[in-house]
Structure formats: structure tokens, C-alpha cells
Amino acid sequence: MSASAPTSFDKILIANRGEIACRVIRTARDLGYRTVAVFSDADRDALHVQLADEAVCIGEATASQSYLNMTAILDAARRTGANAVHPGYGFMSENAEFARACQAAGIVFIGPPVDAIHLMGSKRLSKIAMQDAGVPCIPGYEGEEQSDEQLLKEAKRIGLPLMIKASAGGGGRGMRVVTDASDIPEQLRSARSEAKNAFGSDELILERAVMRPRHVEIQVFGDTHGNVIHLGERDCSVQRRHQKVVEEAPSPAVDDALRARMGEAAVQAAKACDYVGAGTVEFLLDDKGDFFFLEMNTRLQVEHPVTELITGLDLVAWQIRVARGETLPLTQDQVQLNGHAMEVRLYAEDPAAGFMPQTGPVLAWQPASGEGVRIDHGLRAGYRVGSHYDPMLAKIIAWGDTREDARRRLIRAVEDTHLFGVTDNRRFLAAILRHPVFAEGAATTAFIGADFADDAGMHALAPQSHHWAIAAVLLSSQSPVTTRHWRNSGPHTQRLVLLQGDTRQTVSLAVSATAGPGVLDVTVGDQQHTVRLGASNQCIDNQSIEVDGVIRQPAWHRDGTQLWLDDAGQVFSISDVTHAPPATTAGAGTGQIRAPMDGAVLDVRCAEGDQVSKGQVMVLLEAMKIEHSLTSDVDGIVASVTVRNGDQVKGKQILLSITPDAPEA
Incomplete structure (x- = not known):
């Protein structure tokens, strides 16, 4: 060049x-x-x-x-x-x-030249180019002939397990793993349809599926003077539905010799397309140490901070310098990797509800800080998380001298980052980082679906007795009856009814007869607690609260009768419903189909007067780039439909109503 x-x-x-x-x-x-x-x-x-x-x-x-x-x-x-x-x-x-x-x-x-973007944007064309350049590739079919007959013939030749991939896209869309030959025709049809809808192209490639591999990518950089180097690897094996969850650098599975071989192959790939700027060459690494080209991303990666932390470089600054015609700041021999870095992606989603994307206002936001901790975010209090974009809100990153130092720091950083107002995945992330398979550095792309499938981090967390006690004190302390006005001269009890999710809990509070002012005796069911609360304020606060002789530092935010409580990464949204009107009967099994979040109606699959069955898909809703099927919760007749295809709807909005069939006599 x-x-x-x-x-x-x-x-x-x-x-x-x-x-x-x-x-x-x-x-x-x-x-x-x-x-x-x-x-x-x-x-x-x-x-x-x-x-x-x-x-x-x-x-x-x-x-x-x-x-x-x-x-x-x-x-x-x-x-x-x-x-x-x-x-x-x-x-x-x-x-x-x-x-x-x-x-x-x-x-x-x-960014890179137009021709490089075009070439690497096609899995089919890029794989052909990589084969010509001598970069290791997975055996498969990437031909131009795309008839069903040809793809079925090639699938039989490649054998099982088989990977079907959309040529034009990424993120797991248009991707299928087939382990039963009888499923191939339907999976080809399904992958074609999804690829066409997502990327405007139904072109597919076929590959031998590499089962339980590691996903290892190499950061490359090129300039307009023909120089291309790599900055080491990142391990992105921990994924959910082909979406990265945890990234780290360097990879625990890559030694110096393997790093040199993979780095050389990545540089070779970049040179083959006259690459300029920041790019990432992604590989699958099997348990034998063999690696295969997956794709090249012609942009900065979400996970670029872990490379920055172990190299001490600013990759965005490098992009700008290269764009103005400068040579790369370092040669390959000058690149040094120091320590270890890990990153997790903070999402507005509820892992306990099938990772349903969440929307809502950011009531309070306090990112963690400290030695070796970095938070990249675009949040502020008052911003509303909507349904129109990807639910990723921030990246929490930690560096350490060793992998264990980085892992331990990252767990604390995840738990010390506080987001109130919208449900997020922090507890899920901390659970992954604590899991023994991940801690040992043994996680593959199958980790979440296999090793982590039944982990408690995937399920809803119920408040413990002391959480109810803390919540009751914080909700009562600024109500008309405050701790400052409680009498010591005689018994005075305040009774609160609290709600968390579908769980109601009655809590009683009284001034302690023995401990003096500022101390409350709190009764939660058959549990008794003594709680001492200092001066409070109406903002996010790590306030000292003494419960049964143990001083805790929970973060909390009160919004009217609702309290967001974060106790060392255990987050609860608890409401005071003491004076709330009785709950309505609308709910599961009533025939009311409500939007689970803000979104756009893709397809209404029924009309007034239709006879429908429980479990039948009534509406397809798109929110945060994800398609959600809303099903009937009863057998019955559609009484009303209040939305049309293309409508924007709000969370909890009623989309249609079904009159349930009368029970059999």
C-alpha cells in the first residue's frame, strides 16, 4: 500500500x-x-x-x-x-x-477503507478471501449457488453437527446449530427467513460446528503506510445466545506460542484486505489448540477497554491518528501486555424473566470507582431507558496484576455500581464471575447453557427478613410518622404492608423500650430485629444502618412510596402499599394481553370474534431489537383489539382483550 x-x-x-x-x-x-x-x-x-x-x-x-x-x-x-x-x-x-x-x-x-468493510461484511466472501490468504478456516460451504437443493447436498457432505449462518449479519441472528439431519430443511428455511428480515439478504454459509469452543479474538491495527500489527487477544467465550457477556484479556487458554500464531494469522487477514484502522479478527479455538477464522469486525469493539487496560493504549486516539495519515505509534516488538483485565456488559434486562429487556427512568446512578476500576457509560439520573435501542447501558471493567486480582475487583465493582429505576443484570454478572468454572478460566461458549444453566443468578431473589426490616424503616422514616416523632413514653407501633414483586409482607415498627431514641424494634413475620438508623436523605446513599448489632452500608433511593434497596449487589424494589387501594383482579388468566414493555407492534395475529386457545400467539412485539411473542392466557373469543401493526405502545398497555370460555358444567 x-x-x-x-x-x-x-x-x-x-x-x-x-x-x-x-x-x-x-x-x-x-x-x-x-x-x-x-x-x-x-x-x-x-x-x-x-x-x-x-x-x-x-x-x-x-x-x-x-x-x-x-x-x-x-x-x-x-x-x-x-x-x-x-x-x-x-x-x-x-x-x-x-x-x-x-x-x-x-x-x-x-474507520477502514470501503472495500475492506464490504469484503468483511459478507461471511461468504470474507471466508473465501481468508482461505486464499492462508488463514485457517472451518471446513464448510461458502459457494455462490444458494438453492435449497445445493445447500442440502453440501450439508450432507459436511456432516453433523452443522452450523448454518447468515452471510450478511452477526449477533446470532440467522444462525442455527443442527444435530439431527431431519431438522436441516426446516432450519435452513428458518435461518433464511431471519437473515432476510434482519439483514436484507438470505444468503447462507454452512460450516462444521465446533462444539464447546472458546471464542478468541485478536485486536489488529493498520495504517495508510502499510504497517499492520496486533495488540494481543481477548477471550469472549462467555456468551448468551451468541451475545458476549464477559470479555477478558489475555485469554486464560492462550500461551505465548499460541498468541504469536494467532496474532500472525490475524495480521495476515488484515493485510489481505489492505486494512486501515482498528479491526478485530475473531477465531474459534478448540480444545486441541487449533483455531479457525470466524469473522472480522471492521470497527472498534465493545470490549476494546480490556485491551486498552493491558496495553496502556488509547485505541480511539490511535484511530484518529491513523485517520489523519500518521504511522502506527508502535511496532509489533514494542507492544507489551501487562496484567489482566475483565469486562462485563450492564444491560437493562431481567434475567429472572427470561432476560426480558426493561424500560424506565434512571432514578439514581452511581458507578463504582477505585483502583483498577473503569466504567464506560452514557447514563445520568433523569434519563429514561426506552425500547428503541439495544439494552446495553454501560461496561464495567477491572484490571489487576493477575487474573484473580482482576476477577475479584470486577465482582466488587459490579456490586458497588448502583442503578435504581430500571431492572438490570448485575446480580447475574456477579454470579458468573464467582462461578468456579469461570474462576478456573475453563469457560467455553457452552458455559451459560451448560455449567451455569441452573445457577441462582438466573432466578429471582427474595428479600431476607432483615431486608424487609431495613426497607420498612427507610419507608417509614420520611412518612408522616417519623422516627423523630416516635414516643418513648409508651408503646407506639406503626404497621406497614410492603410489596416486592408478587410478595406482600407485613412489618411492625416500634421504638425500642430498652435501647433508647433512634432505635426501633422491627417485627417481620416471626422474626424480631433491632434497627438503628442515622440521618437520612432523599438521594442515593450508602448509609450506615445497624441491624441486630451488624452495621451495613446499603445503597438506596426512595421515590414516593417505592424504595430501591441495594445490599452488596442484592437489589430489591419494595413498595409501601399500606394505604393502596385493593389490587384489581386483572392479571394472569383474565384474557387481557398487555405489553410487557414499551415497543412496536410487529404483527397482530387475531381479529375481533376469533376463537383462540391458551398459549396461542396473539401479538408480536419488538423492543430493544428483540422480538417478543405475546400469547393468550385463556381459551376464549377475542372481544377487542386496540392496536394495529406498526403502533408504538407503552409498557402495561392493554393490546387486546379475550372473553374467556365459560367453564364446563
């Missing part, structure tokens, strides 16, 4: 949102660049909008009308005078047409 002339730009538009937009803005600002944020109607109050020097609304809340609106993004650059665009990851980051449009508009695209 011939060296290009230096490129000049002074204002960078970040064509993204959330934590990655905030991450890029901070580095760009540190390097002296002015920054421009773009935002949708739903993100007007988002943190990345506040951090940038300028911000432009580019459309409605749906991604197709905003963050995927190429015309609006380029117009925002023109209006603000931005002469460079950083795409982050997701959205337009691997869109070759967007990179070409930036080039045509005279705007520097801080």
Missing part, C-alpha cells in the same frame, strides 16, 4: 449514541478536537448530547429514522462544519455505503 498524504480535520461528528459516543467524545476532546453529537427525539436529554460541543437532532426515536439515517447524519455534519465522522460500533460503523458517502462529501471516515 502506498502512503497517503496527511489528512487534516478539526471537528469530529460521532455518529452514535450511549456509552460509545461518550467514550469517543472524551478522547477527541482530550486531543483538542471539537465534537458534534447526533441524537434522536428519544435521546434529547442523553449524556452524550451534553458532553459534545454541538448536537443535532437527526430524527425520530426509531433507529431507521435517526441513527441509521445516512442523509440526516451527513446533513448534521454539513450544518456544523464537522469534517470527520467516527461511527463507534453498531449502527453505521460497518456500512460500506456510509463510508463511501462520507468520502464523497469530503468528510474523513474514521
